[in-house]
Amino acid sequence: MSKLLKKLFYTYYKDIDAGKLLPRDFKRREIGVMLWDKRGMVRHKGFLEKSELSNFIITNAPRHFYHSASLYKSPWIDNMAHKGYYGCDLVFDIDCDHIDTPCKEKHDLWKCKQCGLEGNGLHPKVCPECNHAVFESKGWLCDTCLEKSKSETKKLVEDFLNYDFGIPLDQLHIIFSGHRGYHVHVLNDAFRQLSSESRRELCDFITGTGISLPQIGLNVGSKMINGFTLDDTGWRERIVKYLLHAVQDIKKGKNSLGFEKILVTCISHNAEVLMERIVNKKRNWTLEKVAMGNWTKIIHQLISEARCEIDVPVTIDTHRLIRAPHSLHGRTGFKVVPLAWDELDDFDPFSDPIVFKGKEVMFSTTQRVKEIRIGEEIYGPFEENTQVKIPLETAVFLACKGVGVLS
C-alpha cells in the first residue's frame, strides 16, 4: 500500500518548483522526515545546497517533511547542545485535535490502553473503569472541526498578534497544516531571541492563563463591581467586547457563548442597562438582583470564550520540527498550504489542498469509515471490509488515514 502512496508523493515532489520547498534560511535549519517504510523520524539532517535538499526530498518522497523552527550553526549535528543555536522563529499551532468541539462526540473514539474500555469523544483524564490514564485515540475530522481551527486562527492573528501585539499582518504567515489545523509563523527576526520562558509567558496571554480579576482591577466580592470600558486595553478591553457581544446575542434570544440558564437570565434582565453602560463607557457594572458569584461566573465564561486555543508546547519548545510549507501531509495526502491573511476566509481545507485529483478507483476498507467531505461530495460512511468505487483524491485521503487500501 505505502508503495503506491510513495509513488504518488514522488510524482508531486518531482515536479514541484524546488524553491517552494526551501524553508526560509534553509541552510541553518534542521530537516527531518518520516519515511513510508521505516518507523520513527529521520532527523538532524542539514543541507547547504538547494539541489541537495530537493534531491533528498524527491528520492525519499517522504510521508512527512519537517524543518526546525530554530536556526543552528550546524543543524546536522545530532546532539542538540552542539548544534550551535542561533535563535528560533516564533510559531503557533492551532489544531482542532486539542479543542473540544461538539462533533468529537460523534466522530472520535478513545480506547483505554489498560483495560480496553472504549468511548466517544475526547478521552477522559483517567479511565472510569481502571483509573489508568493512557489512551489510544482514533480521531476523525469534519467541517465543524476545521471551521473551529480556522476561527481560532483568525482570533490568534487578528485579535492577539495584530491587535494586542501590533505585529503587522504581512509579517504573519498562515499555513494550513494539511490535516486538522493551521500554523502561524511570525516572520520577524526580532522575535527569534525570545527564551522558552518568555514564549510561555506570551502563550499565557493568548490562552488567558493566569488572569487575576483583582490584578486587572475587577474587584468582585464586595457589593459593588467596577468593570472595564471599551477604552481599556488588552484583556480588560477583550472582556468588555465579549460582554457586549454576549448582551447583544442574548437580546436576540440566542446564546452562542453557551451560558448556563441562570446567567442568561441575569444578562437578559439587565440587557438594556448593560448596553447603555458599555456604550457610554461607564465602569459601574453593579446590577440589581445579580449576585457577585454569578457576575464572576459570567466573566470567567467570557474569558474562556475569548481565549485562543493554541497548542502551547509547540510555541515554547525551541527544538521542535514543524511541517514544511508546500510539502504533503502523510495522513491525508493534502498539501501544506501557505495562505495570505485575505485568503484564509475562502480557503476550503477539504478541497483547496487536494493534490491528487483523478478518476474513480476501487478502494477496500479495512475498518469502519465515518463520513467525510472531499471536494464538493460527501463520501461514506462505509462498513468494514467493503469495496467502494470513489475518486482518486478520496481514496488517497482514506488510504493515508489508514482506514483501507487502494486496489
Added chain:
Amino acid sequence: MCRYPFLEAAKEWMRKQDISPLDAFYEHDGMLEIIRGLFDEALSNVEVSTVLKHDNEEILFIYPWLKILLSFLDMPKVVYKMANLLSKHFGSKLDEEKYPHDLVNICHDQGLKVHLLDDGNTLQIRTVLLPFRMYFTDFLPVAVSFKSPAWKLVNRVIKNGYVYLKKHDLARILEERVKQEIIEVMDWEQNQELLDRIMADPLIKPFFKELKAKCKEKVKQFKQWDDNIPVNTAAFPPCINAILEKNMNGQNLAHSERLFLTYFMLTIGQSVDEVLELFKQQPDYNEKIARYQVEFAAGMHGKKTKYKPHNCAKLASLNMCMKDHPKFTNKECTNPRFEFKNPLTIYRRIVRYQEYTQRMEGGTGETGEGDGKKENAKD
C-alpha cells in the same frame, strides 16, 4: 549616579579610579563601620538602611566590597538577607525619584528598553498614570523573572505591542535587578589571592573574622528557616500546586489551605512580603489582617514560634493531598521507592535532582516534532 552603585556607569567610574579593593579601605575610613552596620541591618531584616547615606560617594566603594565579602563569607542565607536589604533600600529610593527622565536613564543603564511618553501619549487607567512603556518582547523576560500574578503579561496594560508601566513598576524592576546581582555572588569563583591578602592585612583580618563569627551566630539562630535556597516553582509538590492554581484563579482558599501555603512558602525561604503578594489574589484580601497572620506564622508575633508546614498524613486528612489527582500528581510523590512524609522533603528532593541533572546535561532537552506533535503522537 553615585546614589546607585549597581549602575554600569558607577562601575565604569570605579574602574577609572583604579583603586585596589584593599586600598579603598584605607582611603575611606568609616567604611568598615558602614559595612558592619549594613550586615547588622541585613541580619535583622531591615528594609531601608539608615547607615547608608544617599548621595554619598562612599557607597560606590562599599558596594563592590560588600559583594566581595559576601562571596568570601560563603553563607547563602546572609547573601539573601543582604540582597533583600539592598534591593529594598534602593527600590524605595528609586520610588522617590522626582524626574521620570532619571528613572528612564537608570533603566537604560541596566539594559532595559524603557521609553518615556510625552504627555499626549501617556495612558491613564482610572486615576493611575502610566507614563512609561516597553515593547512586549522586552517586557517578557521581566514578567518571567518576577513569577508573580501582578507581573504576568496577561494582567498588564498592553496596547499595540507596548506594555504601559507606572513609576513604581520601574522601581520594582530595578529593585529585582539589584537583588539578582547580589545573589549572583554565590556563583563567583573564590579569589584566593585577594582572600590571602585580606587575611594578611592587620586592619581587615580582624574585621573579617568578627563579621564571619557574627554571621555564623545569626545563621544558627534562623536555622529552622531552612536552606533559603531560591524558590523553585517547578519543584512544588502537587498539594502546593493545587492551592496555587486555586489562588491564581481568585478562588477563595480555605483557612487550612492558607495556613499550609504560608508555612510552606516561608519555610522554603520566601519573605513575608512575597507570601502576602500571593494572598493579594484572594477576593477578601485585607492587607492588615493578612500581614498579621503571615507575620505570626513567621514567628514575628506572639510566642515567636515558627511553624512548620503540615505533613503528608495531616494533608491527606484535610483532603489536601493531591498525590493521586490526575492534573497535579507527579512522579516523585507517587514513587514507591521513597515514602515521603512531608511535602517539603519532596520539594527539596526535586530541587536537588533538577540541579543535578542540569549539571550533568548542561540544559537542552530534545523533544518532539512537528505538526507540533510529540514523536509518538498520531498526527
